[in-house]
Amino acid sequence: MASATHLFPIRHDAIPSLLQKYGIVPTTQRIEIAATLLCERQHLSADQVLKRLTEHGVSVSKATVYNTLGLFAERSLVRQVIVDPAKVFYDSNTEPHHHVYNVDDGTLIDIDTANMCLEQIPYPPRGTFVETVDIVIRIRNTV
Amino acid sequence: MASATHLFPIRHDAIPSLLQKYGIVPTTQRIEIAATLLCERQHLSADQVLKRLTEHGVSVSKATVYNTLGLFAERSLVRQVIVDPAKVFYDSNTEPHHHVYNVDDGTLIDIDTANMCLEQIPYPPRGTFVETVDIVIRIRNTV
């Protein structure tokens, strides 16, 4: 499950095998949802994914979109990004990287971890393990 | 407006002048809300603040609690912490520090910035400035 990270752009017909590689049964709806999010490096909310599907004439229920994106995240096919108190972003880029979030306009962009050295991370408490280390640079527009 | 950071514990009768120092008119409700959150270093959601007020026989409306905590954050008396997709935490500790968030049980604890060196932060795009740099270490309980 989940070896080397996939490369963009991902062809539509490569998606079923990609899903299988992550232990996800490739159903019609899951393939469409994956195609929507994984077509390029991007950050979309569940609602945005649903909207894009609808706009392209693909009918998938809200529950399935939310459940499927949650499943993708659980299986590490995509990454959740928690920067906005109002919604979760799903990130098609699963390589280690951090984020710059523009609080004013909601823009979310990737920054490479290269050169950004984070040292002396404390040990996690007993009985716990580190899942992720997220760095978010919050920026605002100058007046 | 906000000079040296205040020290804990904060006495109840020191709150009006503290609010004024941050440019906040110290009304009855604001004093109660500040007293609830600032009594010690802690992270509380708006809902938790409201619950505590109610439990202590202090009647403040939901709208006022949400508005007031938002005002406090805007004026830098407290800090918002975005780690949970379901709710915003308000942090009584405004000194620079980062967070360890236990995804399984919702625990949020502070970690000192000492020794944690973060270098090579990229320049913000033109027309923007860095507001905060937030580091969140997400941990989970071992099975």
Added chain:
DNA sequence: CCCCGATTTAGACTCCGTCTAGTTCAAATG
């Protein structure tokens, strides 16, 4: 004591996300 703008309030409302219970689907079987 009165005035008046600031503040507070109840409760309706919005939005993201979850849940439920019934339906559809597709793979395996005979």
Added chain:
DNA sequence: CATTTGAACTAGACGGAGTCTAAATCGGGG
């Protein structure tokens, strides 16, 4: 090819956090 069967999907109700609105209240200055 027809049947079975459990996983997946669906519509729509529901929940909880947070916002909004319009009316009531407050309290400091005159």
